[in-house]
């Protein structure tokens with residue numbers, strides 16, 4: 001019996017993500033939480049003839065408590081998206097408080113749940129979540145994941161277009177670091193099967209993975225950021241995690257974790273100078289089983305990218321931690 005919650009279920013990501021969860025054979029009970037329209041989205045999805053039961057909750061009548069109680073997995077895409085001209089960090093002011101308050105609810109109502117944070121800026125919202133859980137005495141680093149899967153999905157897609165493969169998703173490409181601009185570092189040299197990216201195309205494809213989010217923000221022209229591709233990516237990660245929790249072995253996916261709390265992570269934290277970092281993580285019955293040190297094998301081109309990543313990411317992480325430890329007055 002697996003209960004999954006989508007918090008922010010009525011939004012651009014939340015609705016298609018909830019749809020995918022409703023059709024997932026590994027989810028039995030789906031709770032949709034939002035500050036608006038969660039009952040409508042739940043009523044709509046509940047007519048789909050798949051096994052999962054769906055219920056919707058608003059903040060009134062202890063809705064968060066009802067939604068979160070008994071949850072095994074909580075996926076959080078709640079918060080505002082970017083408009084053209086904004087960085088993900090510009091979202092901090094509003095989304096930091098939204099994530100903090102949702103995680104307080106998690107700590108109270110489902111402290112053992114596995115948490116998948118989608119809300120931006122991920123580089124800061126995941127440290128916020130960790131600090132809130134620590135303060136409540138329920139932080140387990142093996143259960144907290146920043147969802148960076150969209151960067152991996154983009155890398156697969158853009159490389160697929162270059163190689164002309166029939167199915168881009170069959171190429172494994174570790175994308176590591178954080179989830180914004182230069183903190184996103186694709187390691188094309190470690191693709192499996194190997195890909196041969198012509199030298200004159202390397203800068204452009206790297207940039208496209210790092211700034212792919214901007215393409216969508218620009219194309220949507222004020223109507224938000226990536227929602228459908230993000231729902232696909234968020235579901236891909238959630239579904240893999242649930243399969244691993246149920247005992248399937250050998251599942252590896254890059255995700256933004258608190259490295260010192262995951263096996264193999266301490267040495268990566270030492271090498272990168274960042275406690276929170278996305279690396280390929282082997283998922284298991286207890287969540288994050290092992291962080292895989294792909295940093296050590298980066299080539300010279302990738303090492304330069306990583307240097308810029310460490311510089312940007314450190315500040316984003318501290319900003320999140322500070323928000324909880326020294327809350328703005």
Ligand SMILES: NC(=O)c1ccc[n+]([C@@H]2O[C@H](COP(=O)([O-])OP(=O)(O)OC[C@H]3O[C@@H](n4cnc5c(N)ncnc54)[C@H](O)[C@@H]3O)[C@@H](O)[C@H]2O)c1
Nearest residue numbers: 008010011012013034035078079080081118119120150230
């Ligand atoms: N991690 C990633 O790769 C990635 C990719 C795309 C978007 N995002 C981020 O995901 C977030 C959501 O994007 P979107 O396009 O779905 O936005 P959206 O505005 O369409 O939806 C957000 C939803 O969150 C809800 N919400 C707001 N405050 C809430 C609260 N306190 N509790 C519960 N629900 C609340 C809103 O009512 C809304 O339904 C943004 O921060 C965006 O930047 C992350």
Ligand SMILES: O=C(O)C[C@H](O)C(=O)O
Nearest residue numbers: 082088120213214225226
């Ligand atoms: O770009 C954004 O703001 C949304 C998301 O983080 C993305 O990568 O598409």
